[in-house]
């Protein structure tokens with residue numbers, strides 16, 4: 100594509116669209132013919148949405164405007180059908196940049212849960228990379244598969260129904276390992292064996308006690324440059340009557356651990 104060309108911004112069949120009326124009324128939908136949506140601000144006839152550009156402004160039957168927006172990666176995560184808690188964009192944004200993951204990477208993700216992390220990893224490793232996602236509960240995999248499929252990245256994910264400390268990873272020499280299970284320290288020995296020397300393991304835990312055990316396990320299993328952080332996000336309300344932080348919102352999500360593997364000395 101030349102400098103003067105721009106990529107096509109037209110809504111195509113199966114594209115995901117964020118239909119936005121206001122902060123309380125936002126819907127992630129897939130473009131299909133004959134699509135209709137209802138809200139207390141009116142019904143939206145989306146039957147002719149295919150072929151319109153993103154950014155299109157429509158009107159409900161009650162005369163309220165709605166906007167057809169491009170969903171962000173965070174939207175894709177928040178709108179998954181949840182069977183478990185999910186990782187939060189503020190935490191994943193930071194941890195992703197603390198790894199070397201990019202297009203073509205091969206990464207392991209444990210546990211799959213609702214697949215919120217899985218689908219963003221798949222988006223970042225696409226078009227040629229792979230996410231190997233491990234989960235011990237079959238019913239969670241079924242739901243996560245649907246979430247990843249809807250986001251459009253199913254060909255970049257291979258799911259395994261396995262209890263990880265008990266069973267091996269099928270992959271060796273992966274580019275990163277993402278751990279989101281209640282007992283990350285149990286995963287560390289097998290993770291160390293599956294990860295490329297010099298590359299990254301990252302892990303989420305809500306409690307400090309979990310982090311302490313994980314860091315101890317990382318030290319024993321050839322990891323260095325271990326760092327634990329917490330990301331605090333505060334939304335700021337910008338209003339005529341005064342600008343200040345919102346009083347409510349997500350406070351604590353997880354402590355974040357990152358580490359890099361070194362090879363054993365010969």
Ligand SMILES: C[S@@+](CC[C@H](N)C(=O)[O-])C[C@H]1O[C@@H](n2cnc3c(N)ncnc32)[C@H](O)[C@@H]1O
Pocket residue numbers: 183184185186209210211212213214215216217233234235236239261262263264279280281282
């Ligand atoms: C908090 S959820 C993961 C959420 C996921 N990262 C997301 O963003 O949707 C933790 C998941 O790990 C799974 N799990 C826990 N221990 C496991 C193990 N030893 N092996 C495989 N999966 C495990 C649980 O069944 C659960 O689905």
